[in-house]
Amino acid sequence: MTNFYKKNLKVLMVEPANQQPAKERARPNGNLGPAYLVGALKNHGVEVDYLDCTVGQEGRSLKETFFNREELENGNIKYGMKSEELYEIFANYDVIATSSIFTLQTRMHFEIAKIAKKVAADKGKKILVISGGVNARALREHFLSNGFDIIALGEGERTIVQIIDEFSSSKPDYSKVERIAYRENDKTLITSAQPKKGTKFIDHLPSPSIESMPLQTYADLGIPHWGLPVAGKKFSSIQTARGCQDKCTFCHISLEKKERDLVGDIGFLKLFSKERIGKEVDKLVSLGISRIYFEDDNLFFNKKRLFDLAPYLKRDGLTYSDVNGANLRFCVKKVNSHYEVDHDFIEMLAGFGLDELALPFETASKEMMTKYATGKYDPSEMNPFGILKAVKKNGIRAAGGFLIGFRDETWESVTRTKEFAKLLMQEGLDQVGFGIPVPYPGTLDFEYEMSKTDQRKHFNSNLLSYTDNMHNRGKPLFHTSVKGEDLAKAVRDFWLELNSTDVKKGVNTMHVDDEAKPIEKKPFEQSNPERFG
């Protein structure tokens, strides 16, 4: 039989089952990072499969996967394939790779590594276990102590190919691989990379292997990463650019910019050309996809770029959603010495098919915005109500995102943000959500907390009891001026008070503990009865 692959090995890119606190949403994975890595390996002639454990292999009954719920000892609810299933699956592979961008899922990644190492030990087989993404790189020592052999520190398309080339060579030398952390004789080694000329365009990157994902299963489930359910529609993600011009202290970009020597230019702005994006859209359409989610860190930067891109995005019957948020100051323009709503810009967004948009108003406090959010938007000058009206006038569904409980924020400031959100609801906002800025590993806020020696020791000695609870609607784990209980209660109370019954009902159907109320799950079951059998 002919072997079409250049290497005699098999890689599994695996997205673990997830855990969430009760009353949080259960969502499938389907992140773009793994899709890019699978694309890079395929281009390099490496045999690679993709497995999203939240929904399982294409065609599986969702009762055995997504709706398989297990209450964990830490109180969280796990959803996805049973861990026992993975043992046999992993036995067929030589490399197990995960991508860890959400800290809350740290435990789930450790579980993957543990199973892979057990298979390797039981079967006397060499299995290389690798990871990357913002959480893995920030917690690299913990990942390396919990079964991972290599952690990628920057962009991964080139790195993963280099890792596989070394692994498959007769004498692997990982010191040749760029920007990784690994251990030799219990010592962590970090590799660097030759300085390269900064690139504005990143068309050299492979096309993300969206076709490897269980797209039909996602469609049948109808729950995207975020935003309204879209039962029955094939959907997927796209990136038009990477990085951001700002550096909010609660965001990964802030540390990436500071640690450029270590992680490379991952946090800095880079973009795909409009022609390249047009080709990506062609590919997604040819896969039967009729709804696309933007996953850029910051979609709106450089408005001219988006005006030029619009014709390449627009297709009959294709809609777009940007639930990841976009910087609001791009929705206004300076006229003389004041700001006016940029109606042309917002009309252009609706014109190419955008019908859902998260508006990250963040806070009503200029002080908090300046201190933590790069002063990226000024609600007192940049006409938030005008922006909202223009968005709504163009038929775009608008969800507002607000942050309350910055570490030195007062209760008075928190309630001002809530009142701001209330006014926006009265002016037509469709939905509001509140979150507490969590100092997630990989951000400047985390570095601030870790600069306190006792805090760092406590965190490192009790890692999983922190990461299991690092949720932006949970009680803060680090000091905040307003009591943590009050903030966690406010996040829920404000949400309940300000949102419509329809929104509340809709979100409730996605709760991870919804086994308790099977009636609420009906919308998905009714649209796809055969997948729930």
Ligand code: B12
């Ligand atoms: C798009 C996005 C979303 C989307 C969709 C996410 C998804 N499921 O696809 C939405 C809007 C739903 C979302 C929601 C949330 N998000 Co979000 N999101 C992102 C964002 C901006 C991009 C992720 C992405 O697709 N990147 C594109 C790929 C190509 O880049 P990448 O993942 O970094 O992968 C590259 C490298 O890191 C590396 N790499 C990665 N893995 C591996 C593995 C190996 C083996 C190798 C070699 C290399 C490698 O190679 C890749 C290619 O170059 C990230 C920021 C970020 N850049 O990671 C935040 C981010 C992941 N989100 C974050 C947060 C906090 C949230 C929310 C909790 C916010 C909320 N409002 O509630 C929710 C929670 C969602 C959930 N599922 O639990 C935080 C996570 C912080 C943390 N440490 O936990 C991040 C880091 C942003 C931040 N604030 O700093 N998010």
Ligand code: SF4
């Ligand atoms: S504007 Fe958004 S993507 Fe940019 S640094 Fe701030 S939070 Fe991160």
